Amino acid sequence: RASLPLVVNTWPFKSAAAAAWSCLQSGGSVLDAVEQGCARCEAEQCDGSVGFGGSPDENGETTLDAMIMNGNTMEVGAVADLKRIKNAIGVARAVMEHTDHTLLVGESASVFAENMGFVAEDLSTNTSVSIFSQWLRGNCQPNYRKNVSPDPLKFCGPYRPEGAGTRGSRARLVNALSHDTIGMVALDQDGHVAAGTSTNGLTHKVPGRVGDSPIVGAGAYADSSAGAAAATGDGDLMMRFLPSYLAVELMRAGTDPSEACKTAISRIKKHYPDFFGAIICANTTGHYGAACNKAPTLNQFHFMVSNLESNAPVLKSVDCF
Numbered sequence: 001r002a003s004l005p006l007v008v009n010t011w012p013f014k015s016a017a018a019a020a021w022s023c024l025q026s027g028g029s030v031l032d033a034v035e036q037g038c039a040r041c042e043a044e045q046c047d048g049s050v051g052f053g054g055s056p057d058e059n060g061e062t063t064l065d066a067m068i069m070n071g072n073t074m075e076v077g078a079v080a081d082l083k084r085i086k087n088a089i090g091v092a093r094a095v096m097e098h099t100d101h102t103l104l105v106g107e108s109a110s111v112f113a114e115n116m117g118f119v120a121e122d123l124s125t126n127t128s129v130s131i132f133s134q135w136l137r138g139n140c141q142p143n144y145r146k147n148v149s150p151d152p153l154k155f156c157g158p159y160r161p162e163g164a165g166t167r168g169s170r171a172r173l174v175n176a177l178s179h180d181t182i183g184m185v186a187l188d189q190d191g192h193v194a195a196g197t198s199t200n201g202l203t204h205k206v207p208g209r210v211g212d213s214p215i216v217g218a219g220a221y222a223d224s225s226a227g228a229a230a231a232t233g234d235g236d237l238m239m240r241f242l243p244s245y246l247a248v249e250l251m252r253a254g255t256d257p258s259e260a261c262k263t264a265i266s267r268i269k270k271h272y273p274d275f276f277g278a279i280i281c282a283n284t285t286g287h288y289g290a291a292c293n294k295a296p297t298l299n300q301f302h303f304m305v306s307n308l309e310s311n312a313p314v315l316k317s318v319d320c321f
């Protein structure tokens with residue numbers, strides 16, 4: 001049954017869902033709810049794949065991507081390749097509220113954040129250091145490079161096994177580490193809609209790599225006249241199809257949210273049958289849906305729904321197709 005207000009988020013990130021729901025219930029706006037929900041994941045390092053201390057890149061550094069979108073004004077704030085700042089979605093919101101820009105990246109985004117009063121700190125932890133040093137000690141596969149001879153890749157040492165840097169190793173890595181972005185949509189009774197994401201990207205990514213999460217229409221999209229959506233999964237592939245935008249546009253045309261999510265996944269599946277990814281969405285009447293691609297390590301996708309029916313976050317799941 002549909003009901004508003006409503007918060008839906010990717011994966012079983014219950015504490016993030018609870019933070020967003022209690023924010024809405026205590027009079028916060030949908031933007032506050034999305035920001036606080038995603039920030040909870042950043043602070044708790046949800047699955048090691050959101051926030052500091054996860055997914056070291058080829059240099060061993062953790063960098064963050066995040067975005068937030070106001071479906072009333074269509075304003076967006078986003079940061080990508082953010083360094084040294086833990087609260088990426090907070091910085092994304094500051095971009096939205098204190099600049100005329102949409103997306104700030106890299107070192108300059110970090111300087112912006114520091115100037116806005118965000119604390120600069122090392123995003124490495126014992127965990128991220130050990131993931132990185134294990135990779136260096138092991139076969140040190142450049143998982144996300146293709147068509148390169150070993151020679152230019154000095155950082156990995158002399159040994160590189162056959163097949164390193166092929167899509168095969170990439171698919172294994174994306175799945176094996178169960179890399180899980182938080183994507184969240186929130187809707188209130190007055191028709192306000194917001195969406196957001198936060199992630200630390202992919203482990204051993206090429207430095208400078210930005211995924212789908214901070215890209216409008218890819219990682220998330222919100223339009224108070226239609227609904228909102230957020231995606232998770234292999235961002236390098238998914239961002240080519242703007243799945244969140246597609247789901248929202250389908251809902252605008254009257255498609256049921258589950259079908260809208262399925263169509264967005266199908267569009268990607270046609271080109272990349274085994275891609276790892278899922279999407280959630282909700283329309284302005286409070287109906288929601290989710291869909292995921294059946295991949296070697298993804299049969300079922302779990303997500304959280306919070307509305308007045310339970311007055312608390314409830315774990316839902318959908319079978320991948």
Ligand code: SD4
Nearest residue numbers: 179180181201211233235
């Ligand atoms: C990315 N989409 O950076 C993110 C990762 C993710 O589930 O969502 N994994 O590609």
